[in-house]
Amino acid sequence: MRTRWPWAIILGMLIGVTLLLAGCRPDVPAPVRPIKAEVGYSAPDFQLTDLNGRQVRLSDFRGKPVVLNFWATWCPPCRQELPIFQDLHARRGDAFVLLAISEGENREDVLAFVQHYGYTFRVLLDPQLSVGRTYGARAIPMTMVIDPDGVIVYLRQGTVKTGELDLVLRDYIR
Amino acid sequence: MDKRFWVLLSLFLLMTAAGLLLGEARFVFANASLICLSCIGIQ
């Protein structure tokens, strides 16, 4: 009987270490990626006001994929692609977050536009173009997809095509 | 003195001032800083 003791101790330690490691697993930080507005990097955080006057932070939406669309009411290709976003939002709005960032316009103009077309997705106001500049959105429209971990996984200059975002989001919707 | 010159000068000064007070410079800025891809013929 006495000879079995060391084995019991070793086994106990192994189990303990395994449990410890398993317990620690969620606390192990994800590999840190540098912050940069480019595919493969962590999306820079920002805070903007939506049309209802609420402050919205990008980091509020960790855990869900986020689609950022930079647009303006006077930009024809932006106007042209908004129905695609509305459709996507209506179908999968529960599984991802759509933030349509209006560049350089005031609340009244954007609100009137959004109400006229009956868009229900969340519109953020970037009147000073500050977030647009951080994200390099000098040419609009521009669309980005940020995965649930906050990493930019997709960037599109110009209008998105129907179904294109469905394909991108499919991999990230949990 | 040419009256037309002074009338025009004050009219345009007034227009500039009024436009600035109405915050038009902001619209000029946003439009000039953003590039709409179809507007410059790319898309």
Place this chain on the structure above:
Amino acid sequence: MAFFARFTDALARLRRAPVQLTSTLLWNSYFLAPWLKNVPCPGFNCYSCPLAITACPIGTLQHFIIIRRVPLYLLGVLGLIGTLFGRTACGWTCPFGFLQDLLYKVPLPKWRVSNRWAPARYVIFALLVVIIPFIALEPWFCKLCPAGALEAGLPMIALQADLRELTGLLFAVKMVILALFLLWMMVTSRPFCRFVCPLGTIYGPFNRLSGMRLHFEESRCQHCDLCRHVCPTGLYPPEEIDTAGCIRCMECLKACPHGALQSCATGTSCTERSHA
């Protein structure tokens, strides 16, 4: 208003190319952009150019028409420039005008085009800058503009590879327009300014009203026609010195050996240009 006469005389003593080069570099000096993008450029210069620091007045005008706002500030600034100096900006600070002056130096057979076609620019202005953008909600002058093609379209697709796949028929049309204009500029003097430019169209009528004015002193004229030969916009200065086609380049003042073309200011008697 002796100021305007003195200013005109000062311009007539200056060489134009260095001034044009300096202002072309200034309007496209990149680093000042965040502070001056809310100011319209006095000359014709695309604001989508990656280096541009000011707003294109014609792009801005179409933008205000599209967003249904009266462009008080823009028209006020253009009106002020026009009221003070007429079309002087065309001759001295416009980058696209400078490009035309340079290309006309290319030694090729020259093709003189009559100013009979100059009113085309009023039609282009009315249709492409005002009426069509108002209806279509798109800046159609910009979409076809050769200055935009050269300053923004080409650099942008050169710098950003993913924009290349977006280009289509419109871009091809724009490039053809640019190519045709570049060729035309080599054989005809300032064709864009004379027959197309919407900014020149706005400034033009001010030549008759502006503080800065030119004067033809008939008694001194020896009918040598030198002024007609040096005029880059194909005018006959003795008869057309204050018309909308004059870009105030002062080449005729410099050329006239008899001092028949003189600096002048509104409301004052015109002064003779002193000859060194």
